[in-house]
Amino acid sequence: MEQTKIKAHLSPAKPTQLDLQTQFEMEVPFHDVDSMHIVWHGHYWKYFELARTQWFRSINYDYPEMDRTGFVWPVTDCQCRYIKPMTYGMKIRIVISLLEYEFRIKLGYLVHDMTSGKKICKASTIQVPINWKTKEMCMGSPDILLERLGLK
Numbered sequence: 001m002e003q004t005k006i007k008a009h010l011s012p013a014k015p016t017q018l019d020l021q022t023q024f025e026m027e028v029p030f031h032d033v034d035s036m037h038i039v040w041h042g043h044y045w046k047y048f049e050l051a052r053t054q055w056f057r058s059i060n061y062d063y064p065e066m067d068r069t070g071f072v073w074p075v076t077d078c079q080c081r082y083i084k085p086m087t088y089g090m091k092i093r094i095v096i097s098l099l100e101y102e103f104r105i106k107l108g109y110l111v112h113d114m115t116s117g118k119k120i121c122k123a124s125t126i127q128v129p130i131n132w133k134t135k136e137m138c139m140g141s142p143d144i145l146l147e148r149l150g151l152k
């Protein structure tokens with residue numbers, strides 16, 4: 001598995017919109033394919049989790065850091081549009097983009113076959129901040145996230 005970070009910057013088209021992307025590359029393992037030799041649809045979410053972890057690491061806000069700062073970020077919504085199947089040995093690239101950050105984190109995932117360049121699927125996840133001590137959802141993203149995004 002290869003992981004690549006792309007720098008964050010403010011979008012020139014929308015100066016208040018943060019443009020932060022990270023790439024995650026991997027080869028589809030044999031144990032994730034079914035009897036039809038394609039990846040079972042549920043494994044896509046495992047790949048998105050690997051990519052999402054890489055994205056959080058790229059802003060220095062990995063899961064142990066969330067825990068240390070008192071917040072958890074459960075996934076509350078996920079969507080996926082399957083376009084083409086993944087198969088054993090396929091090398092894929094997942095581009096993860098920050099879509100929202102002010103009240104929740106919405107990440108977009110675009111998956112391509114690295115050999116053919118064809119789009120495999122497009123997905124998104126939404127995570128909300130929960131104060132670990134009070135177990136209450138925060139009304140707005142905590143300052144630590146904004147700091148890690150370079151906005152404070």
